[in-house]
Amino acid sequence: MxxxxxxxxxxxxxxxxxxxxxxxxxxxxxxxxxxxxxxxxxxxxxxxxxxxxxxxxxxxxxxxxxxxxxxxxxxxxxxxxxxxxxxxxxxxxxxxxxxxxxxxxxxxxxxxxxxxxxxxxxxxxTATDCAGVPSVDLIARDQGLNIGDIGLIKHINAVILDGQKVPVYDPDGFLDISAISDYFYVVDDVDVLSESRCGVVVDWRRHEVGERVLTLYPQCLSLGVGCRRGVPANEILELIFRVVGESDLAPKSIFCMGSIDAKSDEEGLLEAAEILGLELKFFSAAELDKIEVANPSGMVMKHMGVNGVCEAAAMKLADSTEILIPKSKSARVTAAVARKI
Structure with a gap:
């Protein structure tokens, strides 16, 4: 179709x-x-x-x-x-x-x-269209931001409809409010949002916020994964969840997952990506070997012909020369995270 x-x-x-x-x-x-x-x-x-x-x-x-x-x-x-x-x-x-x-x-x-x-x-x-004011869900969609709790949109739009401004905590400047500054204003302290009627957080890091604070997630994190042959999806996911949790990363900011093409038929890897709802991309050894990794492995070089898989794949996806979360490993899985600048 x-x-x-x-x-x-x-x-x-x-x-x-x-x-x-x-x-x-x-x-x-x-x-x-x-x-x-x-x-x-x-x-x-x-x-x-x-x-x-x-x-x-x-x-x-x-x-x-x-x-x-x-x-x-x-x-x-x-x-x-x-x-x-x-x-x-x-x-x-x-x-x-x-x-x-x-x-x-x-x-x-x-x-x-x-x-x-x-x-x-x-x-x-829709109320915002009838009133001729911006709607936060459209703003998020148009600027490529994932919406956290969809149910909180009504609180943000209600404040705008009431003629008030909404505070926004956006430490890395992912949300362009230049054209909507009559409705939103930037704050430097995330705690200010909990003291307001409502607010918006725009970040790839997790925050503890008030019940009427909407989080928008920029699509800027890439996940690189390596694994041994035959590793099941649950073992791969266990390490990924540990890395993301310990680093206070927002899962909804991860836009893609990558590995070496020698693992393109690895069922556990494919299943893990599907469960996470992530596109899974594979790179050749030649592509990954061009990338300087923080934690090279002689074992990986011996078996795969590259200094590292997870860090290199993450940086390749993010088009970055730096790693955000260096390689973590379990018995049979490695994972790393890079950030797209």
């Missing part, structure tokens, strides 16, 4: 609009079988089709009544940070309603795009 958007049409007129949108949005058009053409994906039951397709697309456009769309998607909704965008268009093409995942899923943007393509009025109901 190459297209990321699905369109669902239930009437003849709705199918005509769906065809227009399918071309403009490069979307798959699902039409009720009696109205489907050779260019459509026909269906008999909208309920069954949505159940099968909902998680397979990043966005959905229903050419139907809002009530129908709500009933179709309700059983499949999970959370605003993972749900796909949902937009509803009436069969006359007059309105494009952003229904679900307006910010993080991009439904607000999609409603505007649909409106632009077919001349419909985009209907946006």
């Amino acid at each position: 190459k297209n990321r958007t699905a369109i669902f049409a239930l009437t003849r007129k709705g199918t005509e609009i769906a065809h227009e949108l399918a071309v403009a949005l490069q979307a798959d058009c699902h039409a009720l079988d009696r109205y489907a053409t050779k260019y459509d994906i026909p269906f008999e039951s909208l309920k069954d089709t949505v159940a099968d397709k909902f998680s397979r697309y990043e966005a959905h456009v229903f050419i139907a009544a809002s009530g129908i769309a709500v009933r179709m998607i309700a059983p499949h909704l999970k959370s605003k940070d993972v749900d796909p965008a949902v937009v509803v268009v009436d069969q006359e093409g007059e309105f494009a309603v952003s229904l679900v995942s307006g910010h993080l899923g991009g439904a607000n943007e999609l409603a505007r795009l649909v409106g632009d393509k077919i001349g419909a009025v985009p209907v946006i109901t």
Whole structure:
């Protein structure tokens, strides 16, 4: 499935609009079988089709009544940070309603795009958009920051809607507030946030903060791992969790995991990366050997032809010449962390 958007049409007129949108949005058009053409994906039951397709697309456009769309998607909704965008268009093409995942899923943007393509009025109901003020979840998304507790977004946005400024602790300057300084201000002490109505921390280190302080995690840490043949995932994860925990690193700031390509078929390594939700990249011995590591190993050189795997892989991923957390090891696993500057 190459297209990321699905369109669902239930009437003849709705199918005509769906065809227009399918071309403009490069979307798959699902039409009720009696109205489907050779260019459509026909269906008999909208309920069954949505159940099968909902998680397979990043966005959905229903050419139907809002009530129908709500009933179709309700059983499949999970959370605003993972749900796909949902937009509803009436069969006359007059309105494009952003229904679900307006910010993080991009439904607000999609409603505007649909409106632009077919001349419909985009209907946006998220409070910050209606008030014309920034929303912290959109800010985080646009600046490549992972959101900690999604439930805390409402507290930050509420303060902004009340016309107050939100304090931000950002020691390394990952969040650019130059264009939103009317709504946010920087503080030098993280403890100030707990004394405020709410606040935002932007850091790759863990902090103990108040219950209304939202943490945003920059994607700047890379994890390098080496292991012996046949090591299970739980043994690899045990060392990783120890390294991350003892160093007070934020797991959500780790953007990738790497190793030497001789381990590309190592099941435990592959499984560990999948459990962590990290992309796993492999490098050749020649690539890793160009990197000067802090803790070279004669044993690794003997068996792999490089001075070190985990430190070199971490620095390679981060495009850095320095290691943040040097090699730690257990009986059969090594791990190190580098930081992208």
